[in-house]
Amino acid sequence: MSMLIMLKEGGTLGIDGNPIDEDIDLLPDAGGGNGKLTLIETQTLASAQAEFTLSALQADTFNTHILIGELAVDGTDGTQYEIRMQYTVGGSRITSGNQYEHRYVQIKGGSGSRSTRQSTGNFHLLREQFDDPANAKSFNIYQTIHNLGSSTLSAQQEFRGNSHSSASNSRQSIGGFNFTNTGVVQTLHIYSTATNGFATGSRVSLYGVAV
Amino acid sequence: MAGKFEKVNTFTGSSVASLTLGSIFSADYNFYNVYIRGGMTGVSDIAAERPKLKVLTAAGAEFSTGIYDFTSFELNGSNITDNNANADQDNSLLNILIAGGNTFSAHLKVFNPLSTTFYKYIWAACIGSGGYNKVGTMVKSQVAAGGLKIEVPGNTFDEIHAAVYGIKHT
Numbered sequence: 563m564s565m566l567i568m569l570k571e572g573g574t575l576g577i578d579g580n581p582i583d584e585d586i587d588l589l590p591d592a593g594g595g596n597g598k599l600t601l602i603e604t605q606t607l608a609s610a611q612a613e614f615t616l617s618a619l620q621a622d623t624f625n626t627h628i629l630i631g632e633l634a635v636d637g638t639d640g641t642q643y644e645i646r647m648q649y650t651v652g653g654s655r656i657t658s659g660n661q662y663e664h665r666y667v668q669i670k671g672g673s674g675s676r677s678t679r680q681s682t683g684n685f686h687l688l689r690e691q692f693d694d695p696a697n698a699k700s701f702n703i704y705q706t707i708h709n710l711g712s713s714t715l716s717a718q719q720e721f722r723g724n725s726h727s728s729a730s731n732s733r734q735s736i737g738g739f740n741f742t743n744t745g746v747v748q749t750l751h752i753y754s755t756a757t758n759g760f761a762t763g764s765r766v767s768l769y770g771v772a773v
Numbered sequence: 774m775a776g777k778f779e780k781v782n783t784f785t786g787s788s789v790a791s792l793t794l795g796s797i798f799s800a801d802y803n804f805y806n807v808y809i810r811g812g813m814t815g816v817s818d819i820a821a822e823r824p825k826l827k828v829l830t831a832a833g834a835e836f837s838t839g840i841y842d843f844t845s846f847e848l849n850g851s852n853i854t855d856n857n858a859n860a861d862q863d864n865s866l867l868n869i870l871i872a873g874g875n876t877f878s879a880h881l882k883v884f885n886p887l888s889t890t891f892y893k894y895i896w897a898a899c900i901g902s903g904g905y906n907k908v909g910t911m912v913k914s915q916v917a918a919g920g921l922k923i924e925v926p927g928n929t930f931d932e933i934h935a936a937v938y939g940i941k942h943t
Contacts, residue, residue: 598777604942630804630942632885669844669855676846676855700892702884722882724894732842734896763890767803767942 599628599769610636612759614752614766617650621711621746624770629705634761635754637698643756645689645701645725649717649741650749658684661744666721666737679737686739688752689725698761701725710747717741778806781937791924792933795833798886798919802939807881809923811933815873821927824877826895831919874902875931886918893918 603618619627633645649656656662664687665680681687689701704722709715719739724732741747750768754760781802786792798805816822828836847854879899886893892915923933 599940601942606943630884632888632891634891667846669846676853700894702894702896704882704884704896722896724896732844734844734846736846765942 668735805883810878829920
């Protein structure tokens with residue numbers, strides 16, 4: 563059997579001269595360095611809530627994580643707000659100490675104005691407060707996060723995101739986040755300061771990548 | 774299979790003005806990577822020969838022009854040009870090409886194309902013969918999308934190829 567596996571993985575197996583090219587996956591899906599993404603968890607909101615809490619990071623297994631989010635805020639919120647991220651390290655959520663740094667450039671639809679944002683604050687800013695709080699919005703994020711399991715290397719994120727409500731208020735941003743680690747990151751908190759939080763149906767998915 | 778990008782389909786064309794990626798979005802996947810590469814005879818009219826991206830309904834019809842919102846940072850030479858447009862798919866450029874340039878490629882990340890609740894979003898990183906272009910295209914529609922179309926007015930693709938991969942979150 564072991565010989566069969568060695569022959570089949572990544573190649574073609576021939577039996578009686580007839581090649582078999584079916585993709586038979588004999589490798590485990592999780593925990594290995596096989597180059598696949600491993601879905602750690604998906605959270606979908608059944609009702610509005612202010613925060614996604616992701617605690618099953620498996621940071622001892624994966625060096626890099628990918629976070630894909632489809633987030634919505636309903637149109638009754640009516641106030642300016644922000645979408646933010648914080649970490650829990652050593653059992654405590656880091657809410658002070660200026661370990662978070664974010665820098666990104668964004669462009670705004672309609673006016674086409676471009677601006678840069680940078681801050682050393684108490685959270686990563688995924689989206690800034692929006693100009694149009696009265697309309698429903700969709701936020702999409704795609705974060706590549708490194709070193710959540712390292713106590714020596716900073717946790718760093720490559721950020722692609724956008725938000726949208728009305729025609730003149732769509733935005734795209736590209737940037738990077740840095741977090742000076744004091745220990746292994748145990749939990750990701752993605753939260754909104756909007757009065758009503760994230761709307762029903764909002765979803766985040768966390769993947770692990772072994773590198 | 775959750776957690777694994779799977780090939781949805783591949784497309785190729787030669788001597789064509791457009792390439793349709795029909796019926797690529799389905800309930801089988803939540804998020805897509807789309808890779809596009811192609812070439813054309815050297816560009817003479819930059820404005821008319823930029824490849825464009827359009828979104829198709831499940832039936833294969835083009836979305837109306839009013840549902841595109843588009844923003845990009847375009848790096849061309851030593852300059853950065855901000856592009857944005859609302860309600861105008863003619864500005865939904867994928868790439869910038871310089872005069873005489875002929876090769877382009879793009880990587881699209883497509884969020885939630887079947888949603889009838891959330892706005893759809895396509896993020897693209899593109900490169901052309903003479904420059905570099907990152908594009909974010911927001912589709913305002915809450916109508917489910919079924920596919921994409923790449924086209925170029927005023928020219929034809931000598932060759933164009935696309936590969937679509939999907940992943941299931943749930």
